[in-house]
Amino acid sequence: MTGTGSGTPLHDGTPLRVGLVGYGLAGSVFHAPLIAATDGLVLDTVVTSNPERQEQARAEFGDELRAAASADELWERADELDLIVIASPNKTHVPLATAALKAGLPVVVDKPIAGTAAEARELAALADERGLLLSVFQNRRWDNDFRTLRRLIADGELGDVWRFESRFERWRPRPKGGWRESGNPEEIGGLLYDLGSHVVDQALVLFGPAARVYAETDVRRPGAEADDDTFIALTHASGVRSHLYVSATTAQLGPRFRALGSQAGYVKYGLDPQEAALRDGKRPASDTPWGVEPESLWGRVGSGESPLTGGGRPTPTLPGDYPAYYAAIADALRGTGENPVTAHEAAAALDVIEAARRSARDGVTVTL
Structure with missing residues (x-):
């Protein structure tokens, strides 16, 4: 893989810009801290319609963090991002992942990727067709x-x-x-x-x-x-x-x-102690x-x-x-490593x- 929808190379050492959709338990406790702790990744935008959660995210990750009320705002500026992470409720995983892939953006989806194996395989086929990374956050492989x-x-x-x-x-x-x-x-x-x-x-x-x-x-x-x-x-x-x-x-x-x-x-x-540590505000x-x-x-x-x-x-x-997951994602986007958890593996679990x-x-x- 040589780039995102913007055509920007992902192997030039520039930090990869991440848009995170959802800032509830999964987004605030797991994804945002792990993304921010990963060399080569920068948390660019958090999508949540809740003003308190927007302020919570800025308080932890800095005023330069952008907030959006809707994922549609990410698709409108897809050329400014290198990865979308979907940490919203389960029923939104398939439509949001589909929209991100169609916008030309690689995607990480929290588990479960979908409600059915058939939907997971449809997403995998779309990602393959577009030549884009589609990965599933199965963090317990790193317990x-x-x-x-x-x-x-x-x-x-x-x-x-x-x-x-x-x-x-x-x-x-x-x-x-x-x-x-x-x-x-x-x-x-x-x-x-x-x-x-x-x-x-x-x-x-x-x-x-x-x-x-x-x-x-x-x-x-x-x-x-x-x-x-x-x-x-x-x-x-x-x-x-x-x-x-x-x-x-x-x-x-x-x-x-x-x-x-x-x-x-x-x-x-x-x-494993990592979830408790993240909930307590500790960071890798x-x-x-x-x-x-x-x-x-x-x-x-x-x-x-x-x-x-x-x-x-x-x-x-x-x-x-857990930090190893996003380190592997960064390597995969830069073409120096493999997708740590594929959608096909997630479909087999489904x-x-x-x-x-x-x-x-x-x-x-x-x-x-």
Whole structure:
């Protein structure tokens, strides 16, 4: 790739100008800080119709930051931008990504890229046709525990992995409201699409395509509209079985990961610290440790005994590295690296999510 819709080369060392659409949780906590912390990227414009959020963005990123009330303002000056990041509600992802690509701009879309795999593949085809980058923000690939498990598997420390358990559980007995918990299908809400997008993506990255999908989804909390307690079982084409749990109703949290292999298992409790750090206003910097957790939270590798009774050896957790995603995006735009998460990969995860919806609805196992 040699340029954007403006025809400006992206390999001349000039910082790449980013337009961010949406300044709610995803935009303000994740995307804006990570973009601003990435060498070679500059946060140029934030799109939000909320005046308070506009002021919040300027307070953190400087008065030179431009604010727009509508994404249409970005398309009108597409030649001034090099990348669009879409961090708005799920139902807007497809129309906004389509508009950006048609304006000649590369795009990053927060997960899930779309409500269906077919829509994701249509976007991928449009990006390919225009010769533009289309990437999906699957930040949990750079969680500390996931990076550690990938390394353990690659190094053969577990032997052949037979079963993988992944939990993204919370205890939120009362709904918070908002579009993420809406029962309106147009909102693409519920945990299956939210946290499920993460655990499914991670399982596919680790163990390859799913051949069969079984799922159970429930709406547990009084007043809740969308699924808040969901289980997905995958049989991978490789033979590995993945059991994935996402829940807002878990009174006692299980291990984040439990990977069981022919030689050893890896058990890890606790969440990656990066989201909490970003929420607290901490920012990645080259001279400051980032994504590091205390030794007391390290997972254990071993066999024959529970880690809670001293089984296995403590295994250092690799630092989490969300900044690596946008560093890879900058490299891809400059033609010196690959797209870190493609729309085709996101479509494969949506195949699983759609199969899980059908499985839970009809009480069947779905073959892909």
